[in-house]
Amino acid sequence: MGQGFIQKAYGNIVMLEIPSFNKTGLVRHGFSTRIGGAGKKPYDTLNLACHVGDYPETVIHNRRAVCRALETEIEQMVTAQQVHGSVIRVVGQEHAGAGAFTYDTALPDTDGLVTNVPGLLLATFYADCVPLFIFDPVKQVIASVHAGWKGTLSGIGAEALRKMSQVFGSSPGDCLAGIAPSIGRCCYEVDEMVSGPFRRQYGWWEDVMTPCAGGKVRLDLPGANRNILVQAGIRPDNVEISQICTSCSQDILFSYRGSQGVTGRMGAFIMLRPQSATKKGE
């Protein structure tokens, strides 16, 4: 593991970024915090999701602000409905704007987005689930993947890599990955209904579970996702994990569990830089 994620400020907006991604000069990306938006409680302040009860005009204002920080426009954003499935969709310029202004125009039955089109902004939204960033700097392909416990159980991170290989010829050994803040092992207690299938699915289940009272366990979802990505061929050194737990850090992040379900969402954003921007370099 390297240095994890770093904080970067763009005016009032604070984003978490992966240094190895920035080093390539080929992508713009970031995981937003709750800092720097216009939202009121319980969506204070940088809620980026349309479907959680916040005012639509506030969400769009916030999305525009994040797009400015990333040097792009909201019309370039592509979003997924995130149904806790395992479908990865390859998207192109024809999908630009999908779900940018309303949830119902987001891509249905989709939890992960892959593209090789520069300037297209892949966006997925979170409050506890695990955000996966994957970037192949050789073939110049990116993915943004939503992994809740169901997606993690089905190995959605590995599925994204398979899709990148199939469609674009990516080799997992070339890929970089980042696992942005999610609920940590410290705060994610689950019962047998969740832990049982993990034990049956993954030989390394003991790495990611801590037994606790009443037959429950505390599950390390980011750790499970790291194992899944490494098993799928990404080099361990190329996976950056944020050590921040959403539920423990509600001063800067939204947490679904930590707020009993009514709260905003952070966004995971990634875009291949348009040609003219890459020429200028960092």
Ligand SMILES: [Zn+2]
């Ligand atoms: Zn925690």
